[in-house]
Amino acid sequence: MSDRALLEGSEAIARAAVAAGCRFFTGYPMTPFTKLLEYMAALLPEVDGVCMNAESELEAVGMAWGAATTGHLAATGSTGQGLSLMQESLSEITNARLPLVVFNMARGQGDYFQATRGGGHGDYRHIVLAPMDVPEAVELTRLAFELASQWRTPVMVLGDYYLAHTYQAVSVPSIEGAAPEVPDWALNGSSGGSGSAKIISPLGGGVEGEEGFDLGAHYAACAAHIQEMSAGVDPLVDIGFCDDAELVVAAYGSVGKFVRYACLRLRDAGHRVGYVRPITLWPFPSKAVHDAVAGAANVAVYEQNMGQMVEDVRLATLGAVPVEFIGGPSWDHSGFGIGPDINVPDISERILEAMT
Amino acid sequence: MSNDQIFISTDTPPAEPAALVDDFTPTLITQANHHLCPGCGEPIAIRAAMEAIEELELARSTITVFGIGCYTAFAHNLDVEVVQALHGRAPSVATGIKRMLPDGFVMTVQGDGDMVNEGLQEVLHAAARGENITCLLLNNGVFGETGGQMTTTTTLGQRTKTSIEGRDPHQHGHPILLSDLAATMDGAAYVARCAVNNAGNVARTKRYITKAYESQMAGAGFSLVEILTMCPTGWFVDTLEGPDYLQDTLAPVHNIGELKTPLVQQ
Amino acid sequence: MSTITVRGTVVIDVEACKGCDLCIDACPPRVLEMTNHEVNTRGYRYPRLLAGCTGCQACAQICPDFVFQVYKYDTPQELPLGESSER
Numbered sequence: 001m002s003d004r005a006l007l008e009g010s011e012a013i014a015r016a017a018v019a020a021g022c023r024f025f026t027g028y029p030m031t032p033f034t035k036l037l038e039y040m041a042a043l044l045p046e047v048d049g050v051c052m053n054a055e056s057e058l059e060a061v062g063m064a065w066g067a068a069t070t071g072h073l074a075a076t077g078s079t080g081q082g083l084s085l086m087q088e089s090l091s092e093i094t095n096a097r098l099p100l101v102v103f104n105m106a107r108g109q110g111d112y113f114q115a116t117r118g119g120g121h122g123d124y125r126h127i128v129l130a131p132m133d134v135p136e137a138v139e140l141t142r143l144a145f146e147l148a149s150q151w152r153t154p155v156m157v158l159g160d161y162y163l164a165h166t167y168q169a170v171s172v173p174s175i176e177g178a179a180p181e182v183p184d185w186a187l188n189g190s191s192g193g194s195g196s197a198k199i200i201s202p203l204g205g206g207v208e209g210e211e212g213f214d215l216g217a218h219y220a221a222c223a224a225h226i227q228e229m230s231a232g233v234d235p236l237v238d239i240g241f242c243d244d245a246e247l248v249v250a251a252y253g254s255v256g257k258f259v260r261y262a263c264l265r266l267r268d269a270g271h272r273v274g275y276v277r278p279i280t281l282w283p284f285p286s287k288a289v290h291d292a293v294a295g296a297a298n299v300a301v302y303e304q305n306m307g308q309m310v311e312d313v314r315l316a317t318l319g320a321v322p323v324e325f326i327g328g329p330s331w332d333h334s335g336f337g338i339g340p341d342i343n344v345p346d347i348s349e350r351i352l353e354a355m356t
Numbered sequence: 357m358s359n360d361q362i363f364i365s366t367d368t369p370p371a372e373p374a375a376l377v378d379d380f381t382p383t384l385i386t387q388a389n390h391h392l393c394p395g396c397g398e399p400i401a402i403r404a405a406m407e408a409i410e411e412l413e414l415a416r417s418t419i420t421v422f423g424i425g426c427y428t429a430f431a432h433n434l435d436v437e438v439v440q441a442l443h444g445r446a447p448s449v450a451t452g453i454k455r456m457l458p459d460g461f462v463m464t465v466q467g468d469g470d471m472v473n474e475g476l477q478e479v480l481h482a483a484a485r486g487e488n489i490t491c492l493l494l495n496n497g498v499f500g501e502t503g504g505q506m507t508t509t510t511t512l513g514q515r516t517k518t519s520i521e522g523r524d525p526h527q528h529g530h531p532i533l534l535s536d537l538a539a540t541m542d543g544a545a546y547v548a549r550c551a552v553n554n555a556g557n558v559a560r561t562k563r564y565i566t567k568a569y570e571s572q573m574a575g576a577g578f579s580l581v582e583i584l585t586m587c588p589t590g591w592f593v594d595t596l597e598g599p600d601y602l603q604d605t606l607a608p609v610h611n612i613g614e615l616k617t618p619l620v621q622q
Numbered sequence: 623m624s625t626i627t628v629r630g631t632v633v634i635d636v637e638a639c640k641g642c643d644l645c646i647d648a649c650p651p652r653v654l655e656m657t658n659h660e661v662n663t664r665g666y667r668y669p670r671l672l673a674g675c676t677g678c679q680a681c682a683q684i685c686p687d688f689v690f691q692v693y694k695y696d697t698p699q700e701l702p703l704g705e706s707s708e709r
Contacts, residue, residue, distance in 0.1 A: 023456070024452065024455065024456055026452070050455045050456065052451070052455065054448075055477065055481040056477060056481075058445070058448070058477075058478075059445075059448040059451075059477070059478055059481060060448075062441065062442070062445040062447075062448025062449050062451075062452065062478065063448050063449070063451050063452035063455070064452060065439075065441070065445075065448075065449050065452060066421070066439065066441075066448065066449035066450060066451060066452025066453040066454075066455075066456075067452035067453065067455065067456045068452070069419075069439050069449075069452075069453060070452075070453055070456040070457050072456050074452070074456075088442060089442060089445065092442055096440070187419050187437045187439065187453070188417075188419075188437075188457055188460060189415075189416055189417040189418050189419050189436070189437050189457070189460050189461065190416050190417070190437075191437055192384075192414075192415040192416045192417070192418050192435060192436040192437055193383070193384065193410075193415035193416055193435055193436070194435070195386070195435060196435075197434065197435045197436050197437050197438070198437050198438075199431065199432060199437070199438040199439075199440070200438075200439050200440070201431060201432075201438070201439070201440030202440060202442075203428075203431075203440055205432075213432055362672060362673050362701070362703065363670045363671060363672060364628075364631060364671040364672065364673060364675070366631070366632055366633055366634040366670070366671045367633070367634075368633065369633055369691070369693060370631050370693050370695065372695055372696075372699060373695070373696040373697075374630070374631070374677075374693040374694055374695045374696060375693065375694050375696065376691065376692070376693055377630070377677055377679055377692050377693065377694050378679045378682040378683075378690065378691065378692035379691055380635055380638075380688045380689070380690070380691050381688040382688075385688070388638060388687070388688050389638060389687075390687075392686065393640075394640035394641060394642035394666070394686070394687075395640075395642035395643070395644055395686065396686050397686070398686075399686040399687065399688070400683070400684060400685075400686055403683075403688070404683075552684070554647075554648060554684065555648045555650075555678075555679075555680035555683050555684055558683040558684055559683065586644075588642075595641075595642040595643055595644065596642075596643040596644070596646070596647070598642075598644070599644065599647065
């Protein structure tokens with residue numbers, strides 16, 4: 001039973017996470033991530049869950065790592081810089097094959113590379129989901145926990161200031177539901193003394209009959225897993241008006257919602273413009289983007305940064321269609337990423353320019 | 357007492373009736389042959405830690421979180437559940453585990469480089485928070501795994517690869533006495549320091565570790581046992597000189613003894 | 623002929639030993655002695671047992687390579703001094 005309520009984005013996400021079975025959350029206060037931490041601190045005790053106000057982001061991701069080894073659904077999060085502090089652990093958690101959902105309530109869109117390429121060391125990739133508004137964030141939060149468990153990997157939900165603090169009417173599943181069963185790979189101590197006690201390590205399991213570990217073999221297995229994930233995860237994308245579009249505009253996240261609306265209005269005014277909004281940022285919906293822009297003369301990418309997703313769009317089109325970047329950083333004095341440029345008239349103007 | 361070199365055969369158990377009082381490898385250590393250097397103190401400490409787990413019948417509820425150092429070789433050699441953490445982060449990982457498994461027995465095994473250099477804030481915050489976990493600090497005053505560089509517990513005058521003429525306070529600063537620091541935390545219930553450089557100290561180490569475990573079992577809060585271990589390779593001394601080097605170089609600064617005990621010790 | 627009381631004995635896994643000598647000084651009755659020339663297959667010298675072991679386990683507790691198995695005789699043995707060791 002899900003009831004409809006006017007909720008702040010952070011609360012809707014928190015409720016969706018708990019409804020999905022999240023029973024451990026930790027974080028360090030940082031705007032605009034803080035409210036999510038506050039709502040989780042209020043909600044989790046109601047379902048016998050644990051929410052910890054970590055003393056640092058380094059310790060937050062460490063605690064989430066530990067909680068994840070017990071098979072209970074765990075999550076953490078932060079904003080930009082806080083995510084930077086977590087990258088080492090996120091890379092190693094990937095190699096330790098642990099499910100973890102990470103909420104990056106970013107400031108602006110400058111974190112695209114960090115999110116999709118990973119700011120940590122080594123060969124690893126993470127699934128990244130970028131909601132455009134609160135209802136979509138509720139759905140993607142549920143999906144994030146599902147994918148994290150299914151692939152035993154970290155999954156990032158990339159939000160921002162707008163998502164965190166916008167109130168919207170949403171239907172949010174109740175948090176009363178039971179958490180999913182603990183998987184059998186999880187630890188609880190009981191395999192101790194059995195002759196083959198379990199180990200969860202980013203360095204891989206032990207090698208039969210030999211001491212220590214075979215790092216090479218483990219990294220190869222991790223690489224294979226990431227290839228499998230890259231091919232196996234169905235990338236979500238939102239496409240509109242592209243069939244006869246002269247220009248297709250690409251954008252993601254909250255900014256993507258404004259771009260989508262601008263395209264809608266331009267269509268009403270008779271302009272043949274379409275849009276493509278990647279929702280899954282990794283694995284990037286390359287095929288869908290490629291097909292969507294195939295008939296267009298030009299592609300324009302609008303992001304509130306210096307041009308990051310534009311590279312993925314270029315990779316997806318492989319030169320079949322020229323791809324132009326029409327976005328740019330748009331800061332306000334708070335630096336929280338509430339860019340003044342994110343308004344429909346300004347975006348529409350840039351789109352029209354790109355059409356000539 | 358000199359006797360004229362009668363060597364007793366030690367290939368097989370005695371024919372005469374006798375009780376086996378100590379087997380080769382503790383049951384909770386699965387792989388005896390490890391790669392740690394001759395004369396290393398870490399296997400001695402880990403043996404004491406695993407024997408105490410077995411004696412307190414904790415094997416089926418224990419999760420050990422390993423830091424990164426020479427002792428990491430044992431992460432795959434134990435018959436208790438293990439989580440391998442990143443350098444310095446073990447107390448945080450252990451916190452997440454204990455919060456989700458409050459009835460589980462959660463401990464960390466870390467070195468001085470891991471705990472007192474890389475992860476100082478992790479262990480101090482865990483202590484301040486009174487996290488009901490037991491942290492074991494294997495302190496040999498050097499980064500052993502990388503060949504004997506200075507750590508925050510290296511003592512003044514101690515020669516290492518990065519304090520060649522001996523640690524000089526003006527250039528290298530002063531050692532951090534981790535146990536003394538942890539003992540000042542109100543959340544710390546049991547804090548003790550011991551060593552494994554002679555049989556008596558090994559027995560004391562086993563006693564302190566057992567008391568730390570009992571403190572966790574009683575829910576008394578954070579417990580820490582710092583164990584001074586020999587590292588002949590990293591100290592540039594012969595294996596036979598390791599025990600005395602520890603006594604003369606580490607023990608005078610990192611004093612052995614119980615620094616804090618729970619008010620009510622079950 | 624005088625004898626020596628022996629309360630215990632050990633089994634030594636010679637191949638596991640890395641020749642670190644720690645057991646020699648740790649043994650209270652000092653009845654362990656490193657070989658001079660004999661070495662195990664890894665090239666390490668190893669300890670040998672003289673008469674006088676008390677089964678106190680000091681060697682086992684200090685040994686980093688778990689080389690010792692320690693036994694305590696149900697009744698102390700009296701070993702005549704001077705008898706050849708290889709019985």
